[in-house]
Amino acid sequence: MGKLDGKVAAITGGTRSIGRGMAEAFLREGAKVVVNGRGEEKGQQCLAEMDAGDNAAFYAGDATQQADVEGIVDFAVERYGRLDIMCLNSGGVQQTAPVFQMSDEEWKLEVDWNLNHVFWGMRKSLQHMIPRETGRVLVTSSVEGKLGKPGIPGYAATKHAVNGLVKAAAHEVGTLGITVNAILPGLIETDIVRETGPDSAIAMGLGTYENLIEAFSGDSAIKRPNTVEEVAAVAVLLASGAGRNITGAMFPVDGGTMPY
Amino acid sequence: MGELDGRVACITGGTRGIGRATAEAFLREGAQVVINGRSAEKGEQALAEMNGGDNVHFIAGDVMQREDCEALVQGTVDRYGKIDILFANAGGASNHAPVAQLTDEAMQDSLVWNFWHTFWTMRAALNHMIPQESGRIICNSSVEGKMGKPALSIYVVAKHAINGLVKSAAQEVGTLGITVNAVCPGAIETDVMMAEGPGAAESMGMTYEELLAMFSEESAIKRLNEVEDVAEVNVLLASAAGAGITGSLISIDGGTSPY
Numbered sequence: 001m002g003k004l005d006g007k008v009a010a011i012t013g014g015t016r017s018i019g020r021g022m023a024e025a026f027l028r029e030g031a032k033v034v035v036n037g038r039g040e041e042k043g044q045q046c047l048a049e050m051d052a053g054d055n056a057a058f059y060a061g062d063a064t065q066q067a068d069v070e071g072i073v074d075f076a077v078e079r080y081g082r083l084d085i086m087c088l089n090s091g092g093v094q095q096t097a098p099v100f101q102m103s104d105e106e107w108k109l110e111v112d113w114n115l116n117h118v119f120w121g122m123r124k125s126l127q128h129m130i131p132r133e134t135g136r137v138l139v140t141s142s143v144e145g146k147l148g149k150p151g152i153p154g155y156a157a158t159k160h161a162v163n164g165l166v167k168a169a170a171h172e173v174g175t176l177g178i179t180v181n182a183i184l185p186g187l188i189e190t191d192i193v194r195e196t197g198p199d200s201a202i203a204m205g206l207g208t209y210e211n212l213i214e215a216f217s218g219d220s221a222i223k224r225p226n227t228v229e230e231v232a233a234v235a236v237l238l239a240s241g242a243g244r245n246i247t248g249a250m251f252p253v254d255g256g257t258m259p260y
Numbered sequence: 261m262g263e264l265d266g267r268v269a270c271i272t273g274g275t276r277g278i279g280r281a282t283a284e285a286f287l288r289e290g291a292q293v294v295i296n297g298r299s300a301e302k303g304e305q306a307l308a309e310m311n312g313g314d315n316v317h318f319i320a321g322d323v324m325q326r327e328d329c330e331a332l333v334q335g336t337v338d339r340y341g342k343i344d345i346l347f348a349n350a351g352g353a354s355n356h357a358p359v360a361q362l363t364d365e366a367m368q369d370s371l372v373w374n375f376w377h378t379f380w381t382m383r384a385a386l387n388h389m390i391p392q393e394s395g396r397i398i399c400n401s402s403v404e405g406k407m408g409k410p411a412l413s414i415y416v417v418a419k420h421a422i423n424g425l426v427k428s429a430a431q432e433v434g435t436l437g438i439t440v441n442a443v444c445p446g447a448i449e450t451d452v453m454m455a456e457g458p459g460a461a462e463s464m465g466m467t468y469e470e471l472l473a474m475f476s477e478e479s480a481i482k483r484l485n486e487v488e489d490v491a492e493v494n495v496l497l498a499s500a501a502g503a504g505i506t507g508s509l510i511s512i513d514g515g516t517s518p519y
Contacts (some may be wrong), residue, residue, distance in 0.1 A: 048390070052385075129488025146519075170515045174480025224505040233501030243490035245485050248515030256430045256507030258517055 001242040002030025004215045008080040009071050010034040012063050012121060013090030015046040018140060019192035021228035022087055022235045027052045029236055031085065034076045038062050061083040063090035065113040067118040073128055082132070085239045086125035088118040088162075092155075092192045096203045099153045110154035120161045122169060126178070134177040136239045139166055139184040140231075143219075145253045151204030163250055170248030179247035181238050187216035188256030223258025262290025262498040264304045270294045270336040270343055272381055274324050276305040277450035278400060280377055280488035281304045282494045288496055290319030291345070294336040298322050323350040329380035337388060345498045346385040348378040349400040352452040353415040356463035367414050370443045376417035379425060382440070386433065394437040399426055400490070401442040403513040411463040419444075423509050430507030438507035442498050446473035446485040455488030480515025 009026045013019040014035030023033045032055045037043050043058035049058050059075045075110030076083045091114040095106050118139055129135030144152065145159035163182050172179040187193065194209075201212035203229075215224050231253050237243050238251065250259055269286045274278045274295030283293045283306075287351040292315045297303050305319035310316055319335045321328030336343045355366035378399050389395030404412060405419030423442050430440040447453065449472065459469035476483050489512050496502055497510070511517045 020504075025399065050423050167515075167518060171480040175482045186359060221431045221506050222504065223435050230501060230504035233496060233499070234505075237492060237496050240492075242488070243512050245481060245489040246481075246493075246512050247480050248514075249511040250517075252508040253505050255504050256427075256434050258508075259427060260509065 002028065003242070004085070005030035006084050007031040007040050007239070008034075008076055009085035009087060009239065009254065010083055011087040011089055012036045012069065012072065012117065015042045015058070016089070017088065017187065017192065018188065019089040020046065020216040021103045022089065023056065024050060025232035025236050026060040026239065027055060028083070029240070032080045033060050034072060034079065036061055036063070036072050036090070039239035064109065066116070066120045068125045069117050072121065073124040077128060078164040083125055083128050084134065085138065086121060087138045087140070088121045089138075089192050089234065090117060090217045091140060091199065093152060093196055095253050096154060096196075098151050098203065102153060106124070107154050108143040108195060110158055112156035116157065118134050121163060122165065122180070122222070126169070126173060129178050130173060130176055136243065137169070137178070138235055138238055139180075139182045141166070141184045141250070142188050143184055143252070145182065146185055146250065146258050149204060150155050152200060165252075167248045175249055178245070179238065179243060180250060181247060181249045183231055183234055184250055184252045184254060184258065185231050185240070186220055186257045188214065188226050188228060188231070189213065191227070219257045220254060224255065226253055226255055262288065263495060263501075264345075265290035265478045267498065268292040268336060268342050268346040269338040269345035269347065269498065270333060270381075271347040271349055272296050272329070272377060274347075275299075275302045275318070277446065277452060278388070278448065278490045279347065279349040279485045280306060280492040283316065284310060284497050285354065285491040286345070286498065289499070290377040292316070292340045294332070294339060296321055296323070296332050296350070299349060303328050312491070313500075320383065322373050323377035324369075324381050325351070329377055329464050330384045330391065330471060333381055333384035333388070339490065342392065343385055343388050344394065345382055345396045345398070347400065347430065347494060348381045350377055351400060351418075352456050353384050353386070353412070353418070354459060356411055356414060356458055356460045358411045358463070359413050362413065367417070370414035370418045371421070374415070375421045375425070382425070382429060383486050388431070389438050390433065390460055392435060397429070397438070398494055398497050399440075399442045401426075401444045401509065403446045403511070405442065405444050405445050406519065409464070412460060426509070427507050434506055437503070439497065439502060441506060443490055443493055443497075444508045444513060446479055446516050446518065448485045448487055448490075450487065470486045478516045479513060483514065485514055
């Protein structure tokens with residue numbers, strides 16, 4: 001008996017890192033899961049590694065493209081007949097910089113990736129969930145959704161924005177059996193952080209990747225990065241029946257970094 | 261295989277309401293649990309209803325007395341050999357009034373019931389948890405630990421104070437494998453709510469029914485929360501998966517609090 005028996009979940013950016021951790025936790029609890037990512041090859045590799053047979057499927061799509069994000073919902077419904085849990089998890093930065101050096105291209109990318117993707121996916125999944133009067137929308141936000149570190153202004157701005165979107169949407173659908181929540185992880189050494197961290201460290205004036213990790217860890221009470229598993233456990237709780245009365249919440253998984 | 265196999269938990273005010281639901285959830289996940297309350301009779305009844313055999317134990321005590329708080333933590337260690345989880349859960353407030361008419365006694369009693377009891381049990385538990393370099397402390401705060409309501413200042417103040425205590429303590433023990441968190445539930449119709457709610461409503465110029473309706477209306481779900489909502493979050497915070505969550509004020513309020 002899993003906590004998510006019979007449920008169908010879709011996860012943007014689900015082939016690796018936090019999204020992958022959510023996918024594995026959801027599968028363990030009995031859900032069927034659609035994972036998304038840009039690369040067909042990585043998607044197939046992910047499916048092979050998760051080894052979940054017909055209970056997992058991959059949908060290739062770019063989270064910065066509206067048609068791709070909306071297509072995930074259609075794919076999940078077509079494949080598994082419904083969508084109960086939408087995890088809008090993909091996000092990050094590419095070539096960040098302080099505001100005075102920020103390029104329009106990078107800014108637009110971060111807005112599309114971190115904010116518009118969440119809006120597109122949330123709108124489409126709510127259109128499916130509202131008539132059925134049941135559903136869970138989980139948004140992977142960040143401690144930067146409440147704080148603001150120098151050198152990552154686009155990330156901080158877009159993560160703040162999705163928190164506002166979550167609060168408003170939660171109130172819109174609160175009586176329909178649908179919850180909308182944000183999970184706010186502290187730094188996790190995901191693949192994306194390992195890839196973009198060295199450049200971010202320079203943009204933030206920290207020099208090296210190691211200094212970046214230390215700067216984020218040093219803000220926390222636990223003095224270490226968080227883990228994918230810690231986020232996945234919260235996602236299971238919020239997605240399960242036990243989470244039915246938690247909505248519009250900014251759920252911290254940050255080792256004591258945020259004061260509120 | 262439970263998520264709390266081999267763990268020992270201590271819960272203040274655990275015979276009914278949120279504490280009781282948490283005790284039952286902890287038992288289900290394999291923990292041994294000490295519950296507390298003033299009345300030995302209610303304690304015996306709770307033990308009989310929970311049917312947890314040797315895995316659940318009742319220690320009578322008044323959380324408004326420091327000696328009783330400290331004896332509860334020590335009694336947990338005496339009974340089961342250690343304390344891994346403290347749920348400082350008891351709380352409530354009587355004799356509500358607007359600040360202009362508030363008595364010293366009402367403010368003092370609320371601070372003792374909610375805040376001092378949390379401090380006394382937290383301090384005692386940390387003195388066991390720090391040497392063992394592991395532990396979980398969960399404090400039952402409230403949506404009123406983040407918000408504020410007219411005429412309920414004694415409760416609002418005490419719950420805000422608990423949230424401050426949680427943030428400081430979390431920073432102190434963060435590298436020792438000990439987490440300290442607050443859960444902030446919305447209104448739940450527990451025994452304490454049924455006992456104290458009518459007085460609170462009167463001080464706000466409304467009926468008890470209107471008070472409950474007001475709490476529901478503030479939320480996104482337009483209904484009250486339930487004890488099980490809090491119990492399930494407590495299991496997560498107490499489990500291994502909760503190791504990376506500390507100093508947090510977790511909203512379990514159906515969308516009431518904006519932060």
